[in-house]
Every structure is written in structure tokens, then in C-alpha cells.
Amino acid sequence: MPELPEVETAVRWLGPRLCGRTLLGARVAWARTLGGQRPAALNRAVAGRAVRGVSRRAKWIRIDLDDPAHPAPAVLVHLRMSGRLVIAPAGVPPGPHVRVSLLLAGGGRLDFVDARKFGRLRQVGDADAALPDLGPEPLAPGFGGPQLGAALGGRRARLKPLLLDQRVVAGLGNIYTDEALFRARLDPRTPAAGLGPSALDALCAAIRAVLTEAIAAQGSSIDASYRTPAGEPGRFQERLAVYGRGGEPCPLCQTAIRRVLLAQRATHFCPRCQRRARARRR
DNA sequence: AGATAAACCTCTAAGC
DNA sequence: TGCTTAGA
DNA sequence: GTTTATC
Numbered sequence: 001m002p003e004l005p006e007v008e009t010a011v012r013w014l015g016p017r018l019c020g021r022t023l024l025g026a027r028v029a030w031a032r033t034l035g036g037q038r039p040a041a042l043n044r045a046v047a048g049r050a051v052r053g054v055s056r057r058a059k060w061i062r063i064d065l066d067d068p069a070h071p072a073p074a075v076l077v078h079l080r081m082s083g084r085l086v087i088a089p090a091g092v093p094p095g096p097h098v099r100v101s102l103l104l105a106g107g108g109r110l111d112f113v114d115a116r117k118f119g120r121l122r123q124v125g126d127a128d129a130a131l132p133d134l135g136p137e138p139l140a141p142g143f144g145g146p147q148l149g150a151a152l153g154g155r156r157a158r159l160k161p162l163l164l165d166q167r168v169v170a171g172l173g174n175i176y177t178d179e180a181l182f183r184a185r186l187d188p189r190t191p192a193a194g195l196g197p198s199a200l201d202a203l204c205a206a207i208r209a210v211l212t213e214a215i216a217a218q219g220s221s222i223d224a225s226y227r228t229p230a231g232e233p234g235r236f237q238e239r240l241a242v243y244g245r246g247g248e249p250c251p252l253c254q255t256a257i258r259r260v261l262l263a264q265r266a267t268h269f270c271p272r273c274q275r276r277a278r279a280r281r282r
Numbered sequence: 283a284g285a286t287a288a289a290c291c292t293c294t295a296a297g298c
Numbered sequence: 299t300g301c302t303t304a305g306a
Numbered sequence: 307g308t309t310t311a312t313c
Contacts, residue, residue, distance in 0.1 A: 081308095117291050
């Protein structure tokens with residue numbers, strides 16, 4: 001087994017968000033996967049089985065590693081539902097559900113932990129590791145009503161499934177979609193084509209506000225596996241207005257929050273505050 | 283095009 | 299307490 | 307969270 005290079009490099013994230021989960025502010029140095037496999041074996045190491053084709057709608061994390069043997073080595077990770085990236089100090093044995101470990105130059109590991117095995121990890125440069133098409137980044141300057149309108153493309157599908165589609169807008173998941181629609185006072189079942197300029201502006205503002213606040217609060221932690229690097233739960237869970245609150249009173253009007261299934265996802269909204277937008281005149 | 287269901291997996295909270 | 303189910 | 311198949 002070759003000596004591990006004692007080189008450290010900063011992790012450079014593709015963006016500031018990890019599916020609404022919190023940020024891993026660690027430094028990583030390249031070494032090898034568990035078992036001494038070289039980088040090319042990473043894909044096959046994931047969940048011990050072949051990985052399917054690259055998703056076209058996804059929230060990928062890119063980790064650039066520093067490995068003298070491989071030019072610009074990098075790994076793409078998608079956490080899906082239960083994936084986590086955890087730094088394990090030297091000497092701590094791998095816990096349950098560790099799918100891939102990157103051994104760090106300092107002796108510790110970066111573990112990709114994923115109980116449900118939905119997550120993906122692959123090496124950049126492999127044929128199937130191209131980044132998917134992503135819609136506009138909502139936190140970038142220039143994201144406004146017109147850009148969102150263009151992304152929605154006048155489609156007649158309901159808002160919720162469209163906002164969940166990463167090709168339309170990048171980075172929205174189930175929780176923040178519900179919260180943004182609540183703030184914009186829009187019924188998740190509204191056909192996108194029914195939104196006028198003012199509704200589009202409101203939706204943009206709501207998306208940006210929700211994401212900004214959630215990031216500042218370190219995420220939502222709706223289940224125990226979502227933790228900050230320090231092990232703390234995200235504080236945004238305390239500020240969720242509708243998500244996970246079916247049957248509870250709307251914070252604005254006290255009407256019971258409705259919980260329905262849309263696009264196979266639990267969807268929460270206030271039937272009184274959130275209206276189907278008026279059809280656009282034409 | 284759009285809606286819907288099933289598939290991929292395991293864990294835990296909740297209910298009886 | 300234990301077993302089952304719903305939901306993530 | 308996402309893909310694939312079916313209506």
C-alpha cells in the first residue's frame with residue numbers, strides 16, 4: 001500500500017447548499033477509499049453495486065481532492081434522502097452504513113454514510129459523472145420573476161412538482177418548496193401558466209427568503225440524521241410554517257393546515273391563505 | 283404534456 | 299412491552 | 307430524492 005500523501009486542501013463546494021442540510025466545513029486531503037482502492041474504483045464501491053445513470057435533476061456536491069497521482073481529482077456526491085458526509089477522527093472505527101470512506105492525510109476519514117442507499121458518489125471524469133442540467137440558482141443575482149417565468153416556460157403542470165424539478169429551479173426540495181409556496185400565498189396545485197408577473201415576483205422573493213433563512217439557521221433537521229458538523233440540529237425546523245404541520249392551525253389565519261399528496265410527496269398548505277393564482281389574461 | 287405509481291432501501295416515530 | 303405501520 | 311414505466 002503506497003504511503004498517503006500528507007497534503008491538505010480545502011473542500012470547495014459547488015454551492016453553499018446541501019439539499020437544505022447543513023454545511024460541512026471541513027478540510028479534506030486525498031488518500032484512498034477504504035480497502036485501498038484507487039479513485040477509479042469509487043463508483044463501484046458505492047453501496048456495493050452498480051450505479052445508475054446520472055440524474056438530470058439533482059443536487060450534487062463536488063469535492064475537490066488533492067492527490068498528486070491524479071490531476072484535479074474530484075468526487076461528486078448526491079445525498080438523496082439519508083446521505084451524510086461525516087468527518088471521523090483518526091482511530092474512530094467506521095459506524096453503520098458507511099458506503100465509502102476517503103482516508104485523510106491527517107489520519108481521519110471523510111465517511112459517506114447512507115442508510116437508505118439512495119445516495120450517489122462518483123468520480124469526476126468518469127463517463128457517467130457529468131453534472132446534470134440544473135435550472136437557475138435562486139440565490140444568484142438576477143434571479144427574479146422574469147427568470148422564473150422563463151424557467152417555468154408557461155407550462156400547465158402544477159407549481160409543486162415543477163419547483164421540485166431541478167431542471168426548472170436548482171436546489172428546492174420538499175420542505176422549502178412548501179414553505180416558499182406558503183409565503184408566496186400560492187396553492188401548490190396552481191398551474192404554473194396561471195402566474196402573472198406579480199405572482200412570479202412574490203414566488204421568487206419567497207424562495208430566496210426561505211433558502212436564505214434556512215441556511216442561516218443551519219437547515220431544518222426534520223429527522224435525526226440531519227446534523228451540523230458539530231452535531232447540532234438545524235434551527236429552521238422551529239420556523240416551519242406548514243411543513244409537517246398538517247391539522248395544525250395556520251400561523252396567519254388559524255385555519256387547519258392541509259396535508260395532501262402531490263407528485264408522491266407530502267404537501268402542506270393553508271387552504272385559506274394560499275390561493276390558486278388568477279388565470280393570466282391573453 | 284402531464285399525472286400517477288412503483289422502485290430503490292433502512293430506520294424510527296407512532297399507534298394499538 | 300412488543301408488533302405493525304406510516305413516513306422520512 | 308430521483309428514475310422509469312404506464313396511462
